[in-house]
Amino acid sequence: MQDDEQTDAPKASRPWLEAISEAEKAFNVWQEKSDNIAKLYAALTDMADFKGDREFKIFWANMEILRPSVYQRAPSPVVMPRHTDTGEVPRKAAELLERVLEYDVEADDLHETLLSARDDMCLAARGVVWVLDDGHAIHVDRHDFVHEPGRKWSEVGWVARRAYLTLEQGTKRFGDEFRRSKREEVGNKREDDYKSSEKKAEAWEIWSRTEGKVVWVTEGVDEVLDEQEPLFDVKSFFPCPKPAYATLEPGTLKPVPDFVYYKDQVDEINELTARISDLAESLRLKGFYAAGTSEIGEAIEAAMRQTDNKAILVPVSNFAAMGGQSLKDSIVWLPVTEVAQVIQSCIELRKQLIEDVYEITGLSDIMRGVTEAQETLGAQNLKAQYGSVRVREKQSEMVRLALDVLRIKAEIYAEKYQIGELLAMSGMQMPTQQQAQQIVAQAQAQQQPPPQIVTVEMVQQLLVNQRLRPFALEVETDSTIAPNEEAEKESRIEFLTAVGGFIQQAGPVIEARPEAAQFMGELLRFGVGAFRAGRDMGAAVDDFVKKLEQAGQGQDQPSPEAQAEMQKMQIEAQKAQADNQIKSQELALKEKELQLRAQEMQSKRAEAQQVAQTRQYDAQVNAAVKRYELSLKMQEMGLKVDQQQLEREKAEIQALLDMEELELEKEQKRAVALGDTT
Template sequence: MAQLHDLEPVDSLKDPGEPKSAARILAAIRQAEQAFLDYQDVCDRIDRVYARKDDYRSGEWTDPDYDLFWASMEILKPAVYAHAPQPVVTPQFKDRRRLQNLTAEILERGTTVALLRAGIDEVMTGVRDDLIFYNRGQMWVTLEDGRDGRRISIEHLDRKDFLHEPARKWADVGWVARRAWMTREEMRKRFAAHSGEAFKHASTSVRREDQALGGADGSRKAGVWEVWHKRDNRVYWVAPDAPFILDEGEPHLELDGFFPCPRPAFGTLRARSLMPVPDYLRYASHFSKINQLTARLYLLLDRVKMKGLIPAGGDIGTAVEQALHSDDDELLIPVPAAAMMESSGNFVVWLPLKDIADAIQGLIGARGQLFNDFYQLSGISDIMRGASQAQETLGAQQLKSQYGSVRVRGKIDELQRIACDVTKISAEIMAEAFGPELLLEMAQMELPRKAELERRAKAIEDAAEKEMEAIGRQAKAMAEAAKAQDQEIEPAAAEQQLQAAQQQIISKYAVQLRQIAEAVPIEDMMTLLRDNRARGFAFEIATDSTILTDEIAEKASRNEFLTAFTGAAQGLMSFASLGQEGAKMAGEVLRFVLAPYRAGRTLNAVIDEFVDAAPQLAAAQAGSSGLSEAEQSMSAANQKMADAELRKSEAAIAKVQADTAKTQQEMQFKVAEAQTKAQQEGQRLQLEMAETRGNLAEQARRIEKIGADIQLAFARLGIERRAEQRADVKTAAEVVGETHRNLTNPDVIPAKAGIQL
């Protein structure tokens, strides 16, 4: 086989003399196939060993071999790859810019959906198997237009359907090629418009793989190679035995790495080359020896049977040969009695089994040592195989597990790297070829257009302007009304109130305008995605782990994160209380402490937002506004308005207090005046009462005189009549006398009259 460094690279696959000729391209493909011929032969041998194809063909179901290769590969599969990768798209710099963050989120969501639609798990499983068996796995990305619109197609390529220019390192590879098997009808639909009937010269056959699987329809297909040549900046389609290029053109995908495929997932490579060396070659001798020892064990075990000789007749040599070759588990063969008695002296002589048992024990020990050698060589430790000893400590078992994972870490890293690369290629294709509506539909998000944002901003500005005009008209009306009532208005206070009202309107609509200004329109997002250079510098695309997660280790890791977060948060409280600078330093230290932990994109974003907001929170707690200049102006205007209102309230309170004092003085004056009047009225009443007493005395004297006159009259009228009249006169006299006494008593008269003296 020609060495890779002996193969001269082809500067151009295009023949300048015959531009439509496919000779150079086909020659380069044959050269690459020849370079990888030995590798493909080893891989074919691995397929036969793993799939036991010889047993299928022979129809034998006996298993004389110890199938350690199959068992080892089945152990490695879940250890290397367990679940589909999850794309993670984040801005290159965590500066919380709205456009970059929102675009990254849309691209991440869209890529996640694209990978799921493309069946990334099945593709990764195929790459994993190729990497484990052959130390090379590859996939290919294609943009397809279907009835449901554009979509990303990711294919796992068979090891024989992928070729690249032989080189020492991937950066030196000038072209890559993938083979698609097509019928003549498929070739006619695809290439007839570009190269006419050139496809008819392509050699077709029923593929060996189809024959092995029964050949569903027996259709004949040709292997059409799609070649991407970096130096030519062209894509060629050629087929064996077809002398002309079936199709060619500039790359229909503008990719940063030019090729629509990532660097293959490589295992062990030959020094200074991209030639894989399957691990099977390192284990083949162990497998062969183990199988030989296993076959001998089975042979000896078949010989462990109860066989003996008895005296009867026949030849001893013939009897021994019959005993050795017989398949019966129990067998007694007659031999001449005299010969048997001479040799052993026993009536029954059993064939010896102890030597066979010792040989079996020796073979088992030798095979066990080969097992241990293979485990050490392959890195499949006993803890990975589920084997453990009761006396081993937890630390010893964890050490074994770590050792085993380290030995396969190279393959794990390669699978994660190729998953990341294919994610980047898919994201590039989506950014270049997908429209904004399709991207938003895949991401399940909504973004406004610039025209819509401008209309919304214009509507808000118009509403604010109308309110400003209304405030102006209201102020003018109030001034005219005050002037009509001959009220004096202080110009400075009126201007201040007008400005305060205007600042309220500004603050009312400033939040809405700020939200519109911070909104990301579709046009800006697409501009960033279409810009190759900006996209490359702006985003970092990766994938989450594809390996099987240990549940216990995952819980321990999360508990460790929580402990680190809690400890750091409590330890930094003193710094956070020192104001903006202290909060900023505490936030950066917290971010540094939590950086090694894979907390997830959402939690990391929340932590970043909290750290960014820490200085403002500290400023708010310390009494500092921490606002922008416009917001500070509005706040100052509001404060001035509040001060003016406070002064107005204080003036109103002072007026109320003065009015209250005046009212109290008036009430006190009225009370004093009332008291004076009451005293004067009392004196007048006393005089009137004295006069009344005199009048009553005069009336009493008159009554007494009348009484005397009546008594004299009674005397004249007769004794009976006189007695009755005397009683009546006495009663009247008593009433007059009581009235006189009451009027002359100073303690009774006021109470009767109801006057306070």
């Protein structure tokens, strides 16, 4: 009797609260780092202060590129039978559950929840989603989620979520003890535990996998508020899937934010930005002039204040005070060229640091929308592929998180919801067992084969069976990344080409050998299963295969005459194929012969060009020699004859030069013509 009283005694909440406190201490460094990173990413108060330090917002820019690259669109649930030959009941159950999940994704606003988890993962390297007992998924802030420390997720024994309840909500859920403890708490010191204008108190919801219990505790109450069996039974026990992680400290589940890997570069970039700003402020035209010449200084300032584009003259009455010096010699200006050079150097250094950040983060220029006009399509595709490789693990984490959430939702809907609610959510109609019996009776009365009917009871029996349902149904999701339209088109064209080619080849085979229909149908299922579109058309493909098999079974064996005709056709087809191969070989030989002829012609053309160039060079040398000889003659004649005779000789020599030029041009044309003929 004493043992029973001890068993029924309420459990103390202090061990759980201490365990939560220890777990929070284990993640304290990460929380502090994440708080600082969040402030750096978006702190409205600091950014609204115009007197604050000037910074280069590269971290914000990187996040704006990374976030949509990791997760951009809501997941599309896909539920299908795990095996294609399990019958109509799993197919109908899969269709029902898929429609329910499609409705749930939109009604529950799952996309917004996953966006919040994505932002947490990109900023702090961990994003958490929690599924409530009614199937509603919520995002849990990193400060409100804690779990038992471990090396891997499978070693975690409990997880806890901090919930905020008003006094009325807590009293309704846990009784008057909650109200009394929280009133004392508010009256004493803990005003900061209450959020917004409607004051709310903290309560921890703990799911212990080791004990198989759900426990509620809160500060100020020595006993647990509630302890019960889980309201739903999911595969992983926890109502939250494994968080979406970015980088983890080896051997632990402590996240490491990406920003810490390039924080030093960002600090240097901000320091250079501030330095550039300060130097730019000093780029003002300032100078010095000798004391006692104030009139000159006033004239200079008056001239600099003028904004008119027209020429302005400023009078100086006592110009003699300049001591006979020019204006430029009487004023010494501060050097601004050196400052501008320092600014340019700082800008170049900052540019290099920005490139270093992009190298560390893996944000390629293609992802940032930066490219060069001379880049080829292959180079751009290579850069895009490189960028996607660096973020692919984060993308996979978000896909896995979305898939785990959908699987938990599917288990909750299958186990907790009535079949009538599921049919209403999905918009499907199914006959009951009684209606199915009436349909079968009508078919028998009309002497028709009874149809295969899937009833509501059959589907419900499969959905509520926790042991058989995972073996019969498979829940998947498509990619949560925005699809590439061109890639999607190519994939569908490839699918249609493959299926069309198979049908063309399978048709004659089934016509000749009807018993091969079943084998060809299985080949079609096997080939279609490799395509994403094949999963969407799984039911249609199965129906086609069944009709194909029925058509093959309904055909009689061909007559001997038909068999002989088919053999003759096969022989002719083989002969035509052999002829095509011979023709292909002949075409290949002719193509090689033409290539050899083309190479020979190119060689001859190169030789002819070389000969023409040689002849042209010889003609140019001969013409130069003749010009030199004529110039010598002109010099000799200038010593012997008078000016008139010299002029006549020059005219004759010029005539000779003109004739030589004509001969040279003719010689060049003949050489060119000879080269072309060759």
